[in-house]
Amino acid sequence: MRISSLAIAVPLLLLTVSCRQDMQDQPKYKPLGANRFFADGRDARPIPAGTIARDELNDTDSFHTGEANGTFLDTIPLKVDSKLLHRGQERFDIYCSPCHGRTGDGNGMVAQRGVKIPADFHTDRLREVPPGYIYKVIKNGYGAMGDYGDQIPVNDRWAIVAYVRALQLSRDATLDEVPPDQRSQLSEERQPQPGAAR
Amino acid sequence: MSQYFSRGANSIARITIFALVVALCSVLWLGYLIVRSPYEMMQNEPREQPVPFSHEHHVGGLGIDCRYCHTTVEDSSFANIPATKICMNCHSQMWATSPMLEPVRESYRTGKSIEWTRVNDLPEFVYFDHSIHVHHGIGCTTCHGRVDKMPLTWQAAPLTMEWCLNCHRHPERYVRPLDQVFSMDYAPPPDQIAFGKRLVREYHIQSLTSCSTCHR
Numbered sequence A: 001m002r003i004s005s006l007a008i009a010v011p012l013l014l015l016t017v018s019c020r021q022d023m024q025d026q027p028k029y030k031p032l033g034a035n036r037f038f039a040d041g042r043d044a045r046p047i048p049a050g051t052i053a054r055d056e057l058n059d060t061d062s063f064h065t066g067e068a069n070g071t072f073l074d075t076i077p078l079k080v081d082s083k084l085l086h087r088g089q090e091r092f093d094i095y096c097s098p099c100h101g102r103t104g105d106g107n108g109m110v111a112q113r114g115v116k117i118p119a120d121f122h123t124d125r126l127r128e129v130p131p132g133y134i135y136k137v138i139k140n141g142y143g144a145m146g147d148y149g150d151q152i153p154v155n156d157r158w159a160i161v162a163y164v165r166a167l168q169l170s171r172d173a174t175l176d177e178v179p180p181d182q183r184s185q186l187s188e189e190r191q192p193q194p195g196a197a198r
Numbered sequence B: 001m002s003q004y005f006s007r008g009a010n011s012i013a014r015i016t017i018f019a020l021v022v023a024l025c026s027v028l029w030l031g032y033l034i035v036r037s038p039y040e041m042m043q044n045e046p047r048e049q050p051v052p053f054s055h056e057h058h059v060g061g062l063g064i065d066c067r068y069c070h071t072t073v074e075d076s077s078f079a080n081i082p083a084t085k086i087c088m089n090c091h092s093q094m095w096a097t098s099p100m101l102e103p104v105r106e107s108y109r110t111g112k113s114i115e116w117t118r119v120n121d122l123p124e125f126v127y128f129d130h131s132i133h134v135h136h137g138i139g140c141t142t143c144h145g146r147v148d149k150m151p152l153t154w155q156a157a158p159l160t161m162e163w164c165l166n167c168h169r170h171p172e173r174y175v176r177p178l179d180q181v182f183s184m185d186y187a188p189p190p191d192q193i194a195f196g197k198r199l200v201r202e203y204h205i206q207s208l209t210s211c212s213t214c215h216r
Helices: A003-017 A082-102 A126-128 A132-140 A153-174 A180-188 B009-037 B056-060 B086-091 B100-111 B130-134 B141-143 B161-169 B192-202
Strands: none
Touching: A003 B009, A082 A153, A132 A153, B086 B100
């Protein structure tokens, strides 16, 4: 009797040897971790007042503001190539398409569900705004649209600007404007896309 | 004087010793199984959250990309929980008076963090980097499951070391094309192993299984 209860108790005791969790839960700060030491309960500390920015602040030049001498930049300050446009397309689809729609006409899923319907990119007003204007709207928001400066880094904002321009051009482009070597590819892909029809 | 023990007692004694060893091992084995069970790992168990956020609605229903909210997943080891501001991009207008979203509005008003419960919580002796995985063709759903079908979020994988190593030893079984990493409904091709081996070469994926890869 005594031996059998010992036979159960010893293994059970052995099971408890790993019950300390010091390695599992180390006393260190983690991204977005909770912290009872600080009044706001966060591991992440705000930057102390008076901190001087090094290296990355650069938020006053035209590349970062979209403006020069009080007017919007009328060019995209990056080399606009297919790589930039594809990046812009990807980022546009992530951050902008929920409201603006994949084609930029303002019928994104979220817009359909109740936020203020955003402006259609394919209007004369928005076709004519300078790139710096679009950049600034991404960075600072506009009307009911919140700012996306925190979600989209500077280069990606300009990539999106380039892609918005491409979307606008594509709406009214004729086949003659497409480089001759890509025309056949275009007519192959010309099947009507659901949602793109107007 | 009669014998205290019958002839059979020898056998009973042998069987008892043998049974004791078996019992001891079984208890240890059972403990091992329990410690690694989905129950103990809290796998497939929706977590209570301050706001009943539904990935099913936001990802599956609205088609919002993972990166709209988890903005750092491509650049950082840590895939961030979005700032309250990101929720408010839409919810300043939609469901703007819903009592369910009051914790979000309160956080936005006061600057106080929403205290979400962590769902995929690795032990802190494990180093894990999201960015390297998404840049080498490991899809979100490979580890996180079909998040677009989770009304409340749960941990889809066991997150045991065995599970990590399973992929680190055989990345060709799980790797997918880079443009499909954030896709929810990606299905591997029938010839995944051959296809995977090609991607492993193309993306320069190494089978990293040394201790210090993850325990640094």
